Structures are given as structure tokens and as C-alpha cells.
Amino acid sequence: MQPFTTLAAPACPLPLANVDTDQLIPARFMKRPRSEGYGRFLLHDLRFTEDGTVRPDSPLDRPERAGARVLVARRNFGSGSSREAAVYALVDAGFRCVLAPSFGDIFASNAVNNGLLPARLEEREIEQLLAWLEQGGRDLTVDLEACAVRAGNHRFGFAIDPVWRTKLLNGWNDLDLTLSHAEAIAAFAEADARRRPWAGLPPLGPEAG
Amino acid sequence: MAEAPPRRTLFDKLWDAHVVLTREDGQSLLWIDRHFFHEGSHHAFAQLRARGAKVARPALNIGVADHYVPTRTPQRSIADSGIAGMVQGLEANARAHGTRLYGLHDPRQGIVHVVGPEQGLTLPGLTIVCGDSHTSTHGAFGALAFGIGASEVAHVLMTQTLWQRKPKRMRVTVEGTLPAGTGAKDLALAIIARIGADGAQGHAVEYTGSAVRGLSMEGRLTLCNMAIESGARCGMVAPDATTVGFLRGRPLAPQGAAFEQAAEAWLALPGDAGAEFDREVSLQAGEIAPIVTWGVSPEDALPVTAAIPDPDRANDPSRAAQIRDALDYMGLRPGQRLEEVPIDRVFIGSCTNSRIEDLRAAAAVLAGRKARVPGLVSPGSSLVKRQAEQEGLDRIFREAGLEWVESGCSMCVGMNGDLVPAGERCASTTNRNFKGRQGKGARTHLMSPAMVAAAALAGHIADVRPMLEGRS
Numbered sequence: 001m002q003p004f005t006t007l008a009a010p011a012c013p014l015p016l017a018n019v020d021t022d023q024l025i026p027a028r029f030m031k032r033p034r035s036e037g038y039g040r041f042l043l044h045d046l047r048f049t050e051d052g053t054v055r056p057d058s059p060l061d062r063p064e065r066a067g068a069r070v071l072v073a074r075r076n077f078g079s080g081s082s083r084e085a086a087v088y089a090l091v092d093a094g095f096r097c098v099l100a101p102s103f104g105d106i107f108a109s110n111a112v113n114n115g116l117l118p119a120r121l122e123e124r125e126i127e128q129l130l131a132w133l134e135q136g137g138r139d140l141t142v143d144l145e146a147c148a149v150r151a152g153n154h155r156f157g158f159a160i161d162p163v164w165r166t167k168l169l170n171g172w173n174d175l176d177l178t179l180s181h182a183e184a185i186a187a188f189a190e191a192d193a194r195r196r197p198w199a200g201l202p203p204l205g206p207e208a209g
Numbered sequence: 210m211a212e213a214p215p216r217r218t219l220f221d222k223l224w225d226a227h228v229v230l231t232r233e234d235g236q237s238l239l240w241i242d243r244h245f246f247h248e249g250s251h252h253a254f255a256q257l258r259a260r261g262a263k264v265a266r267p268a269l270n271i272g273v274a275d276h277y278v279p280t281r282t283p284q285r286s287i288a289d290s291g292i293a294g295m296v297q298g299l300e301a302n303a304r305a306h307g308t309r310l311y312g313l314h315d316p317r318q319g320i321v322h323v324v325g326p327e328q329g330l331t332l333p334g335l336t337i338v339c340g341d342s343h344t345s346t347h348g349a350f351g352a353l354a355f356g357i358g359a360s361e362v363a364h365v366l367m368t369q370t371l372w373q374r375k376p377k378r379m380r381v382t383v384e385g386t387l388p389a390g391t392g393a394k395d396l397a398l399a400i401i402a403r404i405g406a407d408g409a410q411g412h413a414v415e416y417t418g419s420a421v422r423g424l425s426m427e428g429r430l431t432l433c434n435m436a437i438e439s440g441a442r443c444g445m446v447a448p449d450a451t452t453v454g455f456l457r458g459r460p461l462a463p464q465g466a467a468f469e470q471a472a473e474a475w476l477a478l479p480g481d482a483g484a485e486f487d488r489e490v491s492l493q494a495g496e497i498a499p500i501v502t503w504g505v506s507p508e509d510a511l512p513v514t515a516a517i518p519d520p521d522r523a524n525d526p527s528r529a530a531q532i533r534d535a536l537d538y539m540g541l542r543p544g545q546r547l548e549e550v551p552i553d554r555v556f557i558g559s560c561t562n563s564r565i566e567d568l569r570a571a572a573a574v575l576a577g578r579k580a581r582v583p584g585l586v587s588p589g590s591s592l593v594k595r596q597a598e599q600e601g602l603d604r605i606f607r608e609a610g611l612e613w614v615e616s617g618c619s620m621c622v623g624m625n626g627d628l629v630p631a632g633e634r635c636a637s638t639t640n641r642n643f644k645g646r647q648g649k650g651a652r653t654h655l656m657s658p659a660m661v662a663a664a665a666l667a668g669h670i671a672d673v674r675p676m677l678e679g680r681s
């Protein structure tokens with residue numbers, strides 16, 4: 001995964017609350033393999049009309065938002081379904097950071113696993129950023145080292161779980177770390193089977209069908 | 210004198226029992242007792258393939274076909290090749306890795322969150338994960354159960370563990386008795402309306418109090434299913450005699466003496482008296498009325514007797530914008546009475562409300578009456594379907610004019626093609642009224658099975674209570 005340190009990029013306002021993962025990527029697109037790229041499914045039904053043309057009011061497709069890599073949204077962003085495809089859609093569309101007052105827990109964890117920064121700002125700071133963008137603001141800087149956002153004259157600190165911050169800064173993946181603990185895991189499993197004999201499952205027999 | 214051991218909540222006990230190790234930064238590596246996967250888990254299996262990796266503990270990973278399965282075709286045949294590929298892909302992955310599988314043609318097939326408890330795969334004291342946010346459902350047994358994303362699914366498949374930071378603890382206490390005509394769904398929606406769709410974010414929620422203890426396992430499953438709709442990491446109810454009674458004799462639960470030994474361990478799981486929570490919320494069951502949603506988030510929920518809110522009276526501009534956006538999508542007017550909202554169709558099903566008690570509750574309202582709108586009834590599992598047919602419930606639904614179909618996620622999410630047409634309004638027993646959830650442009654009103662039955666009969670949102678008079 002690509003490390004995330006500082007991102008200076010255009011931002012796009014999405015002044016909506018409760019943007020759930022069903023909206024981020026409607027279920028009907030999730031049969032596709034990721035290799036096809038998920039970017040064009042991002043917020044599909046908000047952006048496109050029935051015949052596939054861009055809606056004139058699509059917040060993501062305004063010419064002045066071209067190349068946006070930061071999304072600014074209202075509270076409870078990414079709530080709902082655990083579909084990681086919602087993160088794939090954002091990442092494949094070029095986004096590397098979402099700024100919002102709060103995030104769905106599973107979404108935020110999926111985001112970090114894909115190098116997308118979910119940074120929490122205060123509700124009134126988000127409102128100020130949205131207003132700044134509406135008044136013509138465009139580029140902002142997200143500094144993960146300092147946990148800070150700079151936009152025009154605004155300077156805001158943001159919140160992120162410190163472990164997630166470290167993972168993003170280094171571009172780490174959990175799996176290699178876990179595999180280095182293989183012995184501890186095996187020892188736990190063995191002791192646990194004695195402690196909780198009822199918790200296991202019989203090996204697969206014909207009953208499993 | 211030695212210091213007294215710390216008082217632990219149910220959640221603390223579950224957590225402690227599964228920690229393999231904790232890093233300095235506070236992340237813990239948790240042992241996972243059960244991992245359920247479904248058709249949508251294909252991204253995770255692709256990650257295994259890319260690494261050339263195998264499933265570490267096949268016996269603890271269980272495949273279930275539910276999200277994409279057909280519900281209305283003869284022999285459950287699938288015409289759409291994309292959908293067929295999803296179901297076959299699941300079965301191929303289960304076979305390739307030697308895991309358990311409840312596939313499309315298995316007589317025990319059903320929605321993963323119905324099959325787990327039904328088969329005794331879900332037990333108290335377990336950690337249970339699935340690449341599905343409604344995994345919180347299994348917390349009804351006093352298990353630590355939560356939804357995860359595809360990267361985490363791949364991690365569990367390869368290691369049977371997961372890195373997690375310990376969430377905060379929240380207790381929701383509901384005392385009293387739920388009034389006639391209300392149930393677990395109304396309670397779940399009332400809680401979400403109170404605390405908001407993100408009200409429990411970052412928290413493990415324990416539901417407690419006499420009203421919760423009074424719920425059947427089916428009711429507790431409904432309540433914990435909706436925990437995620439308040440943003441909770443997981444929801445749970447402490448195991449008790451109701452829990453043990455439900456599990457006795459389930460095919461994959463311990464049997465005989467092993468069961469009695471397990472039950473003893475389970476009944477020791479409830480939290481210590483005086484254990485502390487980071488947050489407390491309490492509700493009075495007696496004040497709960499039948500609840501319906503009017504907007505595009507489960508927090509947009511009101512008693513059926515209420516009127517649709519007016520954005521001009523909202524206390525802040527962002528909430529006003531949210532209400533306006535919701536009313537625009539839902540095609541509703543501020544001040545309109547909920548009971549005047551016409552319905553185009555109904556859906557009874559989903560992991561929230563498709564168990565036998567849910568079907569009985571809907572049938573009790575529908576018996577001997579005719580629906581004014583079309584609708585679908587999809588039982589939570591093929592075994593629930595069989596039981597309902599033995600009880601004659603299928604006849605009641607059919608005679609009322611509703612379609613009685615096979616088991617699956619069906620119209621909850623429409624992945625199998627059971628969709629609500631654009632612009633239509635559906636009274637639904639599901640858990641999400643998100644934009645486009647039941648189909649592009651579809652409008653969803655969430656409510657209990659009894660309330661959906663009432664809406665079907667009236668052709669508009671209706672209070673079920675008068676319709677229940679003189680019925681059990």
C-alpha cells in the first residue's frame with residue numbers, strides 16, 4: 001500500500017449527511033471484479049440519469065471539481081453495509097481522503113486497509129469547509145503527520161485513531177504482522193480448546209453437506 | 210487483603226477470552242470462533258488467490274448462499290449469468306478450501322444470520338464475524354459478533370484472527386412491558402430514533418432490562434440486528450434460560466453432557482453486578498408505539514400516529530437540509546400524517562424479521578383478510594419456510610394475495626433481482642431505508658411484520674393495533 005503523508009489536492013464538497021455505502025456503490029455493481037475499476041460506480045445514482053448521462057446537479061462532476069482527491073461530507077459518512085467496494089469506488093475515482101464529522105465504523109476500517117484516510121473534524125469545521133468550497137475554495141492540504149487540514153485561511157486539527165495513523169503513514173498491511181505471530185496464535189488456539197471445549201466445531205463430516 | 214478483581218461487563222468477558230495478544234498501541238489480536246461468508250465474499254477469496262494462500266481453519270469458516278439466491282423460479286434456477294456466477298463462485302470457494310457450506314440447494318439454506326442460530330453454529334461466548342454489517346444479529350446469544358470488510362475477511366480466512374481496538378461500552382436499558390401491537394422491531398427503531406444513526410458509533414452495546422429479558426430469542430435477534438443501524442460496533446443480550454432453551458438440540462450445538470457443561474459456562478457470562486459502562490441510555494417499554502420510518506435513514510423514525518416533520522422547524526441548518534433531501538427522495542410533504550401515506554407494495558423478509566415468530570405475527574393480522582397491494586413474503590431460511598407451511602401460514606399469505614417465495618435476502622437489497630420499481634413505495638420489514646436500497650429510486654418505509662401486514666391490508670401506512678382487536 002502507498003504510504004500517506006501529506007496530500008495537497010483539490011477537494012469536492014458533498015454536503016449530505018448519512019451517505020451510506022449503498023449510495024456510495026449501489027449493490028447491482030458489486031458482481032464485477034475489482035480489476036475492471038470501480039471509480040465509475042461511485043455515487044452512481046446520485047451522479048447519473050437513467051440513460052447514463054451526468055446529472056446537471058451532480059456534486060462530483062462539476063468542472064471546477066475535476067481531479068478532486070479529498071471529499072468533504074456531513075456526519076455518519078459510510079454508514080450501513082460493510083461492502084468494501086464502497087472504498088474501492090472512492091479510491092478508484094481518485095480519492096485518498098474523506099473529511100467528515102463521523103464515519104461508519106466498518107467503512108473507516110475498510111478505508112484504512114485501502115490507504116484512504118477517514119479524518120474526523122468537528123461538525124462546525126466541516127460546515128466552514130463546505131462554505132469555503134462553495135465560495136470558490138479549491139485546493140487544500142491534509143497533513144497526516146500533524147493531523148491538520150489547511151484550506152485558505154482555515155487551519156483545523158483532525159482526529160484519527162493513532163494505530164490507523166501509523167498504518168497509513170507507513171502503508172502497512174496487517175497480514176504480514178499477524179503471520180509473524182503464528183506461534184502465539186497456535187498456542188492460544190490449543191489452550192483455548194481446553195478452556196472452552198464447547199466452542200469448537202467438529203471437523204467437516206458428511207453432515208456439512 | 211488482596212484487591213478485588215475488576216468488575217467486568219459481558220462485553221469485557223467476551224473480549225478478554227479472545228485476546229491472543231495486545232500491542233503497545235492498544236490493538237488486540239482476537240481469536241475468531243466462527244466466520245460466515247457469502248457470495249459477496251468473492252473479493253476476499255480473490256485476495257487469497259493473489260497470495261496463493263489457504264484457509265487456515267476450514268472447520269470454523271462457513272459459507273452460506275443468501276444475497277444473490279433466486280426466490281421465485283422453479284427449482285431455484287438462475288437466468289442471469291452474473292448472478293449465477295456469484296452463487297457458483299461461493300460454492301466453488303467453499304469446496305476449494307474445504308469449508309462448511311449451506312449452498313443454494315441445501316435444505317438448510319437461508320439468510321446467514323438466520324441459519325447460524327438455527328443450526329447451533331451461533332453460541333454464547335463466541336466471537337463471530339462475517340463480511341456483512343448485520344452480523345451484530347448473533348449478539349442476541351451473548352456472542353461478540355460484528356461485521357467486517359473484505360480485507361478483514363481475507364485476514365480471518367488466512368489467520369482465524371483479527372486486529373481490533375477495544376470499543377467503548379454502552380448499555381441500553383429498557384424496563385417494563387411492550388404494549389400490545391408492538392415488539393422488538395418497534396423497540397429497535399425507537400432506540401435508533403432516540404440516539405441517532407451514529408449514536409452508538411465506536412461502542413459495543415448491551416441491551417438489558419426487563420423488557421429485553423422478556424423478549425424471545427427471535428425478538429432479541431431483531432433487536433441486535435438493528436444495533437448496526439445505530440452505528441454500534443456490535444449489540445448483545447446476556448445469555449439466560451431463554452438462550453439455553455433455544456440452543457438445546459440444535460444440530461451443531463454441543464450435545465448431551467457437553468451441552469450441560471457448555472450451558473454452565475454460558476450462564477456465567479453475564480456481566481458482574483456494578484460493572485461500569487462508558488455510556489448509559491434508558492427507555493420505558495410502556496411508552497413504545499408502533500413505529501415507521503418516513504425518511505432515508507433508520508433514525509428518521511416516528512410513531513405511526515405522528516406527522517412528517519417540517520424542515521423549516523428543524524433546529525439546525527444541516528438537519529433541515531437532511532429532512533428536505535429525505536422528503537424530496539421519498540415524495541412526501543411536511544406535516545402529512547404518516548397514516549395517509551399510500552403504499553404500492555410490501556415485503557416481509559430479511560435477517561431482521563423473517564423468523565417463524567415474525568411470520569406468525571404478520572399472519573395473525575392477515576388471516577381471513579385481503580391485501581390491497583401486492584407483496585412478497587420470503588422466509589429467513591428453507592427450514593423456517595417448511596415450518597411455516599406446516600403451520601399453514603403460507604396459505605394465509607397466499608389467500609391474502611401475497612406471494613410466498615423461497616428464502617434469501619431477496620427484496621431487502623435486491624441483488625437477486627427482487628426489486629422495488631423506481632418511484633414505488635414499499636412497506637418493508639427490513640433494516641435499511643437507504644436511497645436505492647430496495648432498487649434504484651425505490652422508497653422504503655421500515656416497520657414491524659405486523660405493521661407491514663396492516664399496511665398491506667389498508668393500502669397505506671396504518672396502525673396495526675385496531676386490526677388486532679379480538680385476535681391473539
Ligand code: SF4
Nearest residue numbers: 343559560618621622
Ligand atoms: S437480509 Fe438484507 S440486511 Fe440481512 S444479510 Fe441479507 S441483505 Fe444484508
